[in-house]
Each structure stands twice: as structure tokens, then as C-alpha cells.
């Protein structure tokens with residue numbers, strides 16, 4: 001049996017739930033293929049402890065593919081991240097009260113790592129089941145970007161493909177505001193399709209979809 005490690009975050013800021021964890025926990029144990037199983041785990045929203053947790057999970061589970069997910073406040077769709085940058089710049093404190101500003105994730109590390117997931121194929125597959133998805137060109141500069149960078153750094157050259165997906169708020173988190181959201185069932189279905197497409201697609205498809213600015 002091979003393992004796909006799928007991670008979501010604990011709640012942060014003012015929120016009592018994090019849709020990334022609520023969604024991935026529903027996919028724990030799901031059989032992607034006869035010999036491939038999703039294992040879902042939660043990550044702490046803390047700059048100082050999340051890296052150790054991430055590496056611990058990779059060492060314990062020896063996954064064949066790793067995808068981390070997080071809430072992207074303001075995102076309106078399943079956002080497949082292209083690139084992690086070597087910058088921490090927190091607008092708000094994390095769950096341990098830390099707020100790094102303009103520091104490196106890894107001192108002297110490369111400026112950025114690209115995802116090793118087939119992002120265009122994943123977007124295409126999610127859209128094909130009628131769920132909104134797009135490639136995102138930035139995972140921000142908070143804990144999610146840090147985890148994404150550490151993940152790509154840890155697995156660089158290993159042959160284990162990895163990446164990051166941001167998901168929108170749940171409708172109940174933004175009721176009474178104009179902020180976009182996605183129903184939990186839709187997020188779960190979108191993530192499952194994205195993960196399956198990532199598993200099955202070794203060479204990404206070529207499809208226009210970038211941004212002018």
C-alpha cells in the first residue's frame with residue numbers, strides 16, 4: 001500500500017474552524033487507487049513548530065506524494081499553488097504569538113521552489129467536475145508558504161512529488177460579509193479530484209492560464 005499524505009491546518013486568527021482541516025479529515029483513509037491510500041494529518045499554525053511536525057510526518061509515513069492545504073482567506077476557488085518563496089512576512093501573529101517580518105524560511109536557501117505537482121492538469125480535472133479552480137502564483141508569506149517551502153526543500157530531488165493547495169472560507173465563516181466561500185462538500189470533492197489528478201499525471205498538460213499582472 002502506498003500513502004498520499006494530505007495535510008490541513010488547525011484554526012488560526014479569529015476562526016474556530018479551518019476549512020482545510022475540515023476537508024482533508026473527510027478524506028482520511030480514502031482509497032485513491034487499489035493500492036494507494038490518503039492519510040490526513042493536521043498541522044499547527046505556528047512558524048516555530050510546523051516544520052518539525054511536517055518532517056516528522058514524512059519520516060513516519062514515508063508517503064509517495066505529499067500535499068499540504070490551508071485556508072486562503074479571500075480565495076474563491078480551489079487554488080493550486082505554483083511556487084513557495086523563501087520569505088516569512090506575517091501580517092498577524094501565528095498561534096504561538098510569533099510574527100516574523102521579512103525573514104528567510106531557510107537562511108541561504110534558494111529564493112523559491114516550484115511545486116512538483118502537475119498544476120494545470122489538477123485545475124483542469126477539478127473544473128471538469130464543475131468546481132472552481134485555478135493556478136495561484138503566490139501562497140502568501142505566512143505559515144502556509146513556510147510549510148510549502150520547507151516541504152519542497154525537504155523533498156527536493158527525492159522523487160516524492162509535493163505541493164500546496166489553498167481553499168476558501170466555509171460559508172458560515174463569512175456569513176453577512178461579501179467575502180467568497182465554498183461549501184465544505186464542494187471543497188472535499190474538489191480536493192479529492194485534484195489529488196487524484198496529481199497522482200495520475202506525471203507530465204503536466206500545457207494549457208494557457210497565467211496572469212498578465
Ligand code: PCA
Nearest residue numbers: 009070071142143144145
Ligand atoms: N492558512 C494560513 C496558515 C494556516 C492556514 O490555513 C496561510 O495561508 O498561511
